[in-house]
Amino acid sequence: MKAGTPDLATLGHRIRHFRGERGLTLDQLGELVGLAGSQLSLIENGKREPKLSTLDALAAALDVQLADLLAREAPSPRAALELELGRAQASPLYQSLGLPPVRPGRGITDETLAAIVGLHRELQRRASEAIATPEEARRANTDLRERMRARDNHLPDIEELAEEQVRASGHRSGALTHREVSVMAERLGFKLIYVDDLPDSTRSITDLANGRIYLPPASIPGGHGLRSMALQAMGHRLLGHQPPASYDEFLWQRLQINYFAAACLMPQEASVAFLSQAKKEKRLAIEDFRDAFGVTHEAAALRFTNLATVHLDMTLHFLRVNGDGALLKGYENDGLPLPTDVTGSIEGQWVCKRWRARRAFEETNRTTENYQYTDTPAGTFWCATQTGRTDATEFSITVGVPFNQAKWFRGRETTVRAESRCPDESCCRRAPDPLAERWAGQAWPSARLHAHVLSPLPSGTFPGVDDAEVYAFLEAHAGK
Structure with a gap:
């Protein structure tokens, strides 16, 4: 079919509709246009594409304009339901169920047909929700x-x-x-x-x-x-x-x-008692919390975020950062400016190269936490970072707090300090002017495309x- 014309199923329904209005049988209309009734039936059922000359003859025999015959809309509410049912039953979703198609003959009432189509709509809706892009x-x-x-x-x-x-x-x-x-x-x-x-x-x-x-x-x-x-x-x-x-x-x-x-x-009662005592003694440390309950450093850090605000009266942030600097998990209620995309998502975004979450990968001693104060546009934050490794890559786990709450933590005495201006690109994402002038337009890197970016x-x-x-x-x- 040419662009602008209806699909074969819609065209067939429109021909059948106008034939019914004229009170003609398949054989009678076929005789008027020089086709056998069986050939016309194939056209009305959307199984054969008619020639333009045949369409002209059909329009003349049915006393309608060719444009009316080629309109893209279903000719009636009943026909619209039949067309929708046909499309639904031809979809991969319905085919995967292995069920036979329902043929909307005269014995199926409009109400029954509407109910069947409604079930297909709901089936498609649920399938669409289950498959997230x-x-x-x-x-x-x-x-x-x-x-x-x-x-x-x-x-x-x-x-x-x-x-x-x-x-x-x-x-x-x-x-x-x-x-x-x-x-x-x-x-x-x-x-x-x-x-x-x-x-x-x-x-x-x-x-x-x-x-x-x-x-x-x-x-x-x-x-x-x-x-x-x-x-x-x-x-x-x-x-x-x-x-x-x-x-x-x-x-x-x-x-x-x-x-x-x-x-x-890490039960709430025991955890809060442990953490409250550590805060009182100004020696809060995720690695101590981890060892006390026999869990991973990441589990202890995440659990700390569940309890710190409600029971210890402090705001904080948590980061899990991949070895390439991409943020895999994040949480904050202390105002730390996490990197986001246009949707507000943080996952997969690069964190500032000056944050301890990335600088920790440069350390030779990774057996204990690394500490740092970072000046940002939202204020100064203190953090503790621990690195780890999976079979696939290395990662870092960071827990941090605003400057005025660092006093409760072990490692607050650190003299390591950095400045981050992110999300300002001049902070760490824009090349220095001399390098940009030297290499702009002279490089063509081959980007690594992660399959999950495009796949549902x-x-x-x-x-x-x-x-x-x-x-x-x-x-x-x-x-x-």
């Missing part, structure tokens, strides 16, 4: 960060739930043990099982039918990760989560289970999870 995901993450900032990153209902579960496990003090985590699972009717064949798209799988929580092998070093994963799986059940209907809901559920796990590993987030009942692999895994283990 990177931009939609960033917006959802930004909204969630703002929501938590308004709450001082504190969720009292989950704090209370975690305290209750930890007490019921028999835990009294120190780090939460694997045995106590197992007791918590047993109280919910679940057994923790460690396997080495979890699908790559999952961290754990909960078998609701047989009361099992499958986790990676128990030999993983450290143990904090396994306790956390088990607690996250339990969090879904305790918080009454249902399969998320949107990416925003998925992110909120993930935040809740992460919060629950952290609140169990993986779909599935849960984003990024391969349902087929999960069901095959559960079937393989159900009889064991």
